[in-house]
Amino acid sequence: MPDWLNIIIRSASLVIVLFLLTKMLGKKQLSQLSFFEYVAGITIGSVAAEISTGLDRDFLHGLYSMLIWAIIPLLAGLLSLKSKKARNFIEGKSTVVIRDGKILEDNLAKEKYTVNELLELLRKKNAFSIADVEFAMLETNGELNVLLKKEKRPLTPADLQMDVAPERVPQNVILEGEIMDSALAASGYTRAWLEAELEKLNVALDNVYIGQIDSYGKLTxxxxxxxxxxxxxxxxxxxxxxxxxxxxxxxxxxxxxDVESAKQMYKENAEKLMKIINKTKHLLNE
Incomplete structure (x- = not known):
């Protein structure tokens, strides 16, 4: 077999194997890595690159190596689920770096962070003054979670003891000039209402790229x-x-x-209201 064909076959095979191994390790391998997963990810990639072009080496030996490097972090993750001590050793513990507006220098040094790095992480959380921070914790994945002092937090309806209506996810009722009837029905509105709203905005349906109804019934x-x-x-x-x-x-x-009397009542009132609309439409459109 020519070398170039051998490399193509090896590389294609390894792409599939790497995909399956990554799926086996889970989504965490793609986002928040533990120490084991970080090391395993780098090593598996290096082994794959080596055996995809190493024509003089045994292909199966490389696959065995990749499997071992994939199984180790998988077993470490299972052990972490079973044992708190093992989890603390493998994944580490969260570390408090600021308490009551005061930096805990020893904890910061233990995590090998400088003050400048801490300030950068604080700025990402919109905390520009250390004195404004009630509590800051460095998580095991390196992310900093910050709790501002009460007087520095944004005012919320709960602070004012206000009752607010539940917020619903906006519904996409128009996409590329087409009405999405299922989304419109889920919002509790009809095509007639939607057409009236578009008329109010003086916008043609075929000119709408996307239209959304928010939880308050407003069409944008x-x-x-x-x-x-x-x-x-x-x-x-x-x-x-x-x-x-x-x-x-x-x-x-x-x-x-299905109640006949109610059906007749709704129908009669709809007709009456339509007559009023027809009589006043020319006045209300001014």
């Missing part, structure tokens, strides 16, 4: 033509939109209910 859109400025709706247009929304909801209720 990003349009293809960036030169067009979307104007806020006028109060009269808001009223017209609210009337159209109510009319559409009454029609929807009439279709959904």
């Amino acid at each position: 859109v990003d349009i293809y033509d960036d030169k067009i400025q979307i104007q806020d709706a006028k109060p009269r247009q808001n009223l017209l939109t609210a009337m159209k929304k109510s009319q559409a909801e009454l029609e929807s209720y009439a279709l959904e209910t």
Whole structure:
């Protein structure tokens, strides 16, 4: 077999093996590495590079080596789950580096961090003054978690003893000019309401790149033509939109209910509201 073909086959095989080994080690190998996983990751990569081009070496011996380096951190992880002492030894412990606005120099030196490195980590957490920090802990993965003093934290509704409505994930109801009916239904709105909202913004559906409804029922859109400025709706247009929304909801209720009397009531009121909309539409659109 020619050397170039041998290298291609070896390299392709090792890509598959590395992928399977990485999947076996888990997502942690890709994000937060322990000492074992860090060393194993480097070594496995080096072994793979060596055996993919080492034509005079035994291919299977390289695979055995890679398997050993993959199994060791896997076993270390399992041991850490079973034993707290083993976990502390393998993964280490979190270290407090600031308490009550005071740097604990001995702990910082033990982790081999300089003051400048600590200040850099603090700035990443939007803490620019050490005196503002109530508590700072260096985690085992090298990340610094910071708790600001109470008077330095942003004010929250809980501090003001305010009750707030639960926040829902915004629903993408328009994507590339197409209405997403499932997302629209999940938001509790109809096509008629959506069309009324677009009319209020004076935006055509086919010009909308993405449209979202937030937890408060507000529609925001990003349009293809960036030169067009979307104007806020006028109060009269808001009223017209609210009337159209109510009319559409009454029609929807009439279709959904199985109670004949309720169905008739919703239908009659939807028709009445439609007559009012038709009579006042030319006034509310001004």
